[in-house]
Amino acid sequence: MKVLIVEDEIRIREGLESLLSKFQDEFELVGKAEDGVEGLEAIRELRPDIVITDVKMPNMDGLDMLRQVVAEGINTKAIVLSAYSEFEYARQAIKLGVTEYLLKPISFYEFSNALENIKREVEKEHQKNPAQLGTLEHILQAALNNQLVINEEVLLYLWNNYQLVEEQPFVILCAYLGVDYDEKLEVEKKYFQQILSYYDTSYCIMESEYHKSLIIVMYQYQNSHDLERWVQRQILECSEHKLAVGWFEVMGIKKLKDGFDMLYPYMDWNISLDNKILISYPKIKNIQTSSCIYPMDTETKVKLLICNDYNAEKLVRLVDKFHMAFQDGQIYLPKEIKECYVRFLWSVIGISKEMGFLKTEDIEQQKILNMIMNAKVREELISVTDLILAAIRNESEENISHLTVKKMISLIEEYYKDITLEEIGKKLNVTPEYLGTLFHKEVGVSFSAYIKKCRMNKAKELLCGTDLKLYQIAEQVGYMDSKYFSKVFKEITGQLPTEYRKIHR
Numbered sequence: 001m002k003v004l005i006v007e008d009e010i011r012i013r014e015g016l017e018s019l020l021s022k023f024q025d026e027f028e029l030v031g032k033a034e035d036g037v038e039g040l041e042a043i044r045e046l047r048p049d050i051v052i053t054d055v056k057m058p059n060m061d062g063l064d065m066l067r068q069v070v071a072e073g074i075n076t077k078a079i080v081l082s083a084y085s086e087f088e089y090a091r092q093a094i095k096l097g098v099t100e101y102l103l104k105p106i107s108f109y110e111f112s113n114a115l116e117n118i119k120r121e122v123e124k125e126h127q128k129n130p131a132q133l134g135t136l137e138h139i140l141q142a143a144l145n146n147q148l149v150i151n152e153e154v155l156l157y158l159w160n161n162y163q164l165v166e167e168q169p170f171v172i173l174c175a176y177l178g179v180d181y182d183e184k185l186e187v188e189k190k191y192f193q194q195i196l197s198y199y200d201t202s203y204c205i206m207e208s209e210y211h212k213s214l215i216i217v218m219y220q221y222q223n224s225h226d227l228e229r230w231v232q233r234q235i236l237e238c239s240e241h242k243l244a245v246g247w248f249e250v251m252g253i254k255k256l257k258d259g260f261d262m263l264y265p266y267m268d269w270n271i272s273l274d275n276k277i278l279i280s281y282p283k284i285k286n287i288q289t290s291s292c293i294y295p296m297d298t299e300t301k302v303k304l305l306i307c308n309d310y311n312a313e314k315l316v317r318l319v320d321k322f323h324m325a326f327q328d329g330q331i332y333l334p335k336e337i338k339e340c341y342v343r344f345l346w347s348v349i350g351i352s353k354e355m356g357f358l359k360t361e362d363i364e365q366q367k368i369l370n371m372i373m374n375a376k377v378r379e380e381l382i383s384v385t386d387l388i389l390a391a392i393r394n395e396s397e398e399n400i401s402h403l404t405v406k407k408m409i410s411l412i413e414e415y416y417k418d419i420t421l422e423e424i425g426k427k428l429n430v431t432p433e434y435l436g437t438l439f440h441k442e443v444g445v446s447f448s449a450y451i452k453k454c455r456m457n458k459a460k461e462l463l464c465g466t467d468l469k470l471y472q473i474a475e476q477v478g479y480m481d482s483k484y485f486s487k488v489f490k491e492i493t494g495q496l497p498t499e500y501r502k503i504h505r
Contacts, residue, residue, distance in 0.1 A: 001119060002030045004048040006039030006065065007081070008057040012104075016052055019111050027115060036060025040068055048076055050118055055082040063092050077118045081106065101373070103366050109495070110366060121210075136162050137204040140217050143256045144206070150254045158253070164219065167252050171227060172259050173216040174246040174279075176267050176376050179383065179491070181212040182484060191241060192216060199230055211264060212376075217256065224249050232278045244270040244377050246279040267376045268334040272326075292336035295325040299344055303351050306392075310357065315392070316444045319385055323378075341372050341381050345388055357392045364494045389444040390453060404428060405442040408435065416454040417478040421447055456492045459485075463501040470497055 003020060007013045013032055020029050030046050033039040035057045043051060043065075051069075053062035066078055079100040100114035139158070142148035158164040175192065177184045189205055192214065196203050201221040208215050221227050228247060236245060246267050250259035263281045270279065272289075302318050305311065322344055326337050345368060352358040371384045411424055421432035428435070439447050455477040462473045474485035489497050 001027050001049040001122065002046065003027050003050045003052065004031045004033065004039065004042055004046060005029065006033045006036065006042075006051060006053040006057070006062060008034050008054060012054070012081075015106075016111075019106075019108060022108070023112075023115070026119075036062060036065035040065050043069055043074060043076060044072075047074070049122060050077050050079065050115070052079045053081065055080060066098065077122065079114050079118070101370065103369065109499075113494075136164075137206060140204050140253070140256065141206050143253050144208075144215060144217075144260055146257050164253070166254075168219060169221075169224065170250050170253065170256060170259075171218040171221070171224060172246075172248045172250065172256065172263060173218065173231065174211070174248075174260065174263055174267060175214040175216065176244040176246070176270070177212055177214065178244075178377055178380055179212070181209065182487070185214075188214060188241065188243070192235075195234060198234070199227070201227065213264075213267075215260065228278070228280065236276045236278055244279070246281065248281040268338075270377045271334045271337055271375065271381065272331050287331060289333050290330040292326070292332040292340065294340050294343060295322055298322045298325065299347050302348060306348075306351050306355055306357065310355075312444050313442060315389065316441060319389065319444075323382060323385070327378075338372050338375065338381075341384070342369065345372075345385065348388060348392075352388075352392050363388060363391055367494050383449070386445040386449050390449060392444075402438065402442045404430065404435070405439055408439060408447075409443075412451055412454055416451055416458065417476070419451070452488065453492065455479075456489055459489060459497065460493075460500065463497055473497070 005013055005016050005020075007016065017029060017032070020027055027050070030048055031042045033042050036053075037059045039051070039053060039062075040060070042048075051066075053065065055062045062080060066080075069076060069078075077100075078098045079102060080098050081102050081104060083104055100117060102110055102114060136158075139148065139154070143150065148154065155166050175188060177188060185207065189207075192205055196216070196218070199221075201218050203216055203218040206215045206217070218227070231245070231247065236243065244267060246263045248259045248263040250256060263279075266279055266281055266284050269284055269287075273279075298318055298321050302315065302322075305314055305318065326332060326340070346365075349358060349363055349365065349368075368384060368387070371387075372381065375381050375384070407428060408424055411427065412419060415423075421435055425432040425435055436447050439450070443450060445453075459473055459477045462468055462476060466473075468476070470486070471482040474480070474482040477485070479485035479488070486497055489495075489500070493500060495503070
């Protein structure tokens with residue numbers, strides 16, 4: 001694969017070139033540029049598969065260069081380099097479709113992982129041949145992925161087979177499933193199939209693992225305003241399913257990709273709004289917001305607690321207070337809420353390291369930053385926080401004093417493979433609801449997050465201390481699907497099991 005480096009600092013350019021050379025013939029360096037202007041010309045001429053670019057550069061920065069690349073329809077993947085404090089740049093990069101955002105200084109592992117992710121993405125795209133797509137679902141999927149040229153032949157095919165015309169109105173629904181995408185996928189897909197069957201409209205449901213979403217394209221409906229109200233009420237307000245759903249109506253199949261690309265970045269408004277509210281574009285652009293004030297008092301109390309009198313329960317209460325600061329009835333920009341989380345969590349990580357509650361290897365700040373930037377719902381920001389609290393708790397587990405929780409931890413450590421809250425409740429003669437609340441209050445993380453961490457710790461031991469095959473290790477720690485086990489392992493550790501075994505044995 002052809003690679004172009006766009007970086008104004010010669011030391012970093014040479015360092016990136018040296019890293020690339022370790023991949024032998026897999027990635028070919030076809031050119032280097034010192035700023036965005038030179039980089040844009042090189043991209044037009046060389047058509048690289050991958051562009052590695054800094055954000056801040058003279059004459060034209062990396063993001064302006066990528067905006068022009070997107071505007072010209074040049075199909076290239078990008079790895080963006082920046083300092084972790086430049087949060088706004090990261091947010092803009094995500095809007096441009098950049099999936100790999102690396103913090104300086106760059107580690108070989110992160111760099112290698114970014115290249116491999118992009119390589120898999122490119123190979124997956126190359127495997128799809130739009131000329132062979134036949135069903136409407138395949139055509140719509142290709143249109144959304146920008147893999148199909150909508151010409152007269154395609155339009156004639158759509159009319160003859162589905163009675164769709166060029167200016168046919170379509171509604172795009174984005175149902176964001178988040179980090180539990182794999183677990184929720186089939187259930188939510190069946191739910192949408194069931195609920196949409198009650199309305200007089202045609203639809204196709206498509207899966208997007210990359211966006212962690214179901215994309216529902218609806219057509220041949222009578223009135224879009226009535227349909228929007230129906231979606232708001234039946235799918236969100238009257239449903240027990242906790243879903244983040246976005247809405248956008250476009251005119252014509254050619255507008256599907258642009259429509260979805262405009263809608264998806266606004267899905268993070270679910271952080272600011274109740275998830276029973278439909279994120280309707282372009283209405284969402286006109287929403288009135290309040291100024292988001294950083295809860296400095298809470299940060300100060302957390303620092304004092306960690307420095308002077310650490311207590312897991314008190315820390316959880318303070319962190320809950322931080323979460324509630326953005327749920328006070330006001331509406332804040334999601335961007336500002338995310339910036340507050342970056343600031344708060346970096347402060348917690350910093351003071352915890354200083355006081356010896358955290359080691360550098362306990363927390364991957366690149367991973368934390370990416371999780372915050374990519375969050376679309378409140379639960380994901382809470383989950384990021386739980387990861388950090390869990391790491392702090394590891395160093396302070398002796399602070400757990402509640403006898404019931406100690407018994408729970410003992411049972412989890414013994415039966416981590418398949419124990420449930422319901423089973424623990426029966427053994428301890430306590431309701432699972434009470435146990436879940438008590439556990440989170442005492443330990444600082446949810447029962448599911450804790451048991452997942454226990455399973456991954458056991459998996460680490462098996463990877464390093466045995467020659468068991470991957471599927472055998474997956475089964476021993478409670479996962480029947482080795483691919484899903486690998487995905488969970490990477491979410492927790494930042495590495496695939498095979499990579500972890502190779503590094504740590």
